[in-house]
Amino acid sequence: MNRVRMTLIVLSFACVVCFIFERPAHAYLDMGTGSFFLQVAIASFLGVLVTLKIYWRKLKKRLALIFSRKKDPPDNEV
Amino acid sequence: MKSESMHDSSFRDPSGFIFYRNNVLYRQVNRVFQDDFDLFIDSGLYAALANKKFLIPHEEVDVTPAVPSTSYKIIKPEIVPFVSYPYEWCFSQLKDAALMTLDIQKTALEYDMTLKDSSAYNVQFINGKPVFIDTLSFEKYVEGKPWVAYGQFCRHFLAPLALMSYRDVRLNQLLRIYIDGVPLDLASKLLPFSTRFKFSLLTNIHIHAGSRKHYSDKAIKPSGGRVSRMGLLGLIDNLESTVKKLRWEPGGTEWADYYSDTNYSPEAFERKKQVVAEFLDEIKPATAWDLGANTGEFSRIVSKKGIYTISSDTDPAAVERNYLHCKKNGTSNILPLLLDLTNPSPSLGWAGSERDSFIARGPADVVLALALLHHLAVSNNVPFPRIADFFSRICRSLIVEYIPKSDSQVRRLLATRKDIFSDYTREAFEKAFEKHFKISGSEKLRDSERVLYLYRRRS
Numbered sequence: 001m002n003r004v005r006m007t008l009i010v011l012s013f014a015c016v017v018c019f020i021f022e023r024p025a026h027a028y029l030d031m032g033t034g035s036f037f038l039q040v041a042i043a044s045f046l047g048v049l050v051t052l053k054i055y056w057r058k059l060k061k062r063l064a065l066i067f068s069r070k071k072d073p074p075d076n077e078v
Numbered sequence: 079m080k081s082e083s084m085h086d087s088s089f090r091d092p093s094g095f096i097f098y099r100n101n102v103l104y105r106q107v108n109r110v111f112q113d114d115f116d117l118f119i120d121s122g123l124y125a126a127l128a129n130k131k132f133l134i135p136h137e138e139v140d141v142t143p144a145v146p147s148t149s150y151k152i153i154k155p156e157i158v159p160f161v162s163y164p165y166e167w168c169f170s171q172l173k174d175a176a177l178m179t180l181d182i183q184k185t186a187l188e189y190d191m192t193l194k195d196s197s198a199y200n201v202q203f204i205n206g207k208p209v210f211i212d213t214l215s216f217e218k219y220v221e222g223k224p225w226v227a228y229g230q231f232c233r234h235f236l237a238p239l240a241l242m243s244y245r246d247v248r249l250n251q252l253l254r255i256y257i258d259g260v261p262l263d264l265a266s267k268l269l270p271f272s273t274r275f276k277f278s279l280l281t282n283i284h285i286h287a288g289s290r291k292h293y294s295d296k297a298i299k300p301s302g303g304r305v306s307r308m309g310l311l312g313l314i315d316n317l318e319s320t321v322k323k324l325r326w327e328p329g330g331t332e333w334a335d336y337y338s339d340t341n342y343s344p345e346a347f348e349r350k351k352q353v354v355a356e357f358l359d360e361i362k363p364a365t366a367w368d369l370g371a372n373t374g375e376f377s378r379i380v381s382k383k384g385i386y387t388i389s390s391d392t393d394p395a396a397v398e399r400n401y402l403h404c405k406k407n408g409t410s411n412i413l414p415l416l417l418d419l420t421n422p423s424p425s426l427g428w429a430g431s432e433r434d435s436f437i438a439r440g441p442a443d444v445v446l447a448l449a450l451l452h453h454l455a456v457s458n459n460v461p462f463p464r465i466a467d468f469f470s471r472i473c474r475s476l477i478v479e480y481i482p483k484s485d486s487q488v489r490r491l492l493a494t495r496k497d498i499f500s501d502y503t504r505e506a507f508e509k510a511f512e513k514h515f516k517i518s519g520s521e522k523l524r525d526s527e528r529v530l531y532l533y534r535r536r537s
Binding site for chain 1: 090091092093194195224225226227228229230232281282285286288289290291292293294296297298302303304305306308309310311312313315316
């Protein structure tokens, strides 16, 4: 389990390295280059985690549905 | 009465500014911000935030703009009953303001907009709850664009809360020195080493501080980075759960057991409450400042009469308890504030006038100075004439309690020092106060030597 978690973390950080380049930031507030790059890094990592969490929840729901169906006795047995 | 002028705190954002005309507060929306403002209203975000009571409501008005050449619209926001600042808030007030700011950003994203400003000064307490007051802080969300106010959120909220929680609650006073929030390198140095083992504090404060230092002389290139909507939501969720986990428990403090350590009877204490209530009925104030309010016992007597009450104390634990009590009981017209009367909030910021001093936010209709005088006179060596002069500048009426040297509370203050206060007498007290005030009533509390006075300011 720990190895799976470690792999996920490494994969997530790999995504951080692979920034998708786009537009410059314009605002009256100077967000600071350091804050900018850090945010890109953290958000990329957390974005992966959020996505995994969403899919994990969906998977859990589906599995629960499958297992609850299996547990239900057929109508003619009632 | 204020003449027409751009408010001293409203100059950074070119989107608009607030101004006074005939003592009425307006906000000018500039044409440069027209698209974002229209989207803010038309998308339903304004209504959603106003319904949640997260945002100060406004009405569009047809008045001559303060600067017609740049004006798109003029709006009239609801008035904040008393403007307070983050360095005057207790731990839970700052925490609630932080959580509401994050909630607003999440709601904004649902409407394809984003907060471009997460300054703690954009939050005020109205009806006991934090409310966002800068209507022009919302802009269109561009997919892939990072949250421009992320660094500001960390400096204004996360860093001071973490310092208060992990190091010392008094470190919120750093906000008084650093008007744009606690510098992250300073927060990183002050926080215990163990906070480096907490993912969120490691990244949002320690690594963040290092990153700012590393990139301090480098610009963001046009090919900078991208933050997906999912990543942004993840970041906000992460900040939210971090702030929620930050705690501070008000432990026993010097004055926490104050009400059980007086040398008068429960009957005398009840009578004191009655006399205060009777004095209030006589002067019928609309606003009150209960100074040295401890946990707000007497502030509640005032507020129950429908009087808007500032309930201040210098003890962070007392203010915290007061705020939590108000929150739990839904008390809407008490604002607990952290204030050291011997060094009240000065005017701060650009040109020394961006944030008003505590005194400039007065005068109050009535000030309550109950069991306070001896702290000022004995602990802080302020002579009675100076105390009387100060009170005459901050209130129209004054309910003040004289506590003689024989009282256990004064004896406690004198226990560790030489008594150099030969002028600390009832006669000297009355003489000093009657120079600035007319006496309207007084009563010596039964079973005690304490005396309550009701004074009205002369002229």
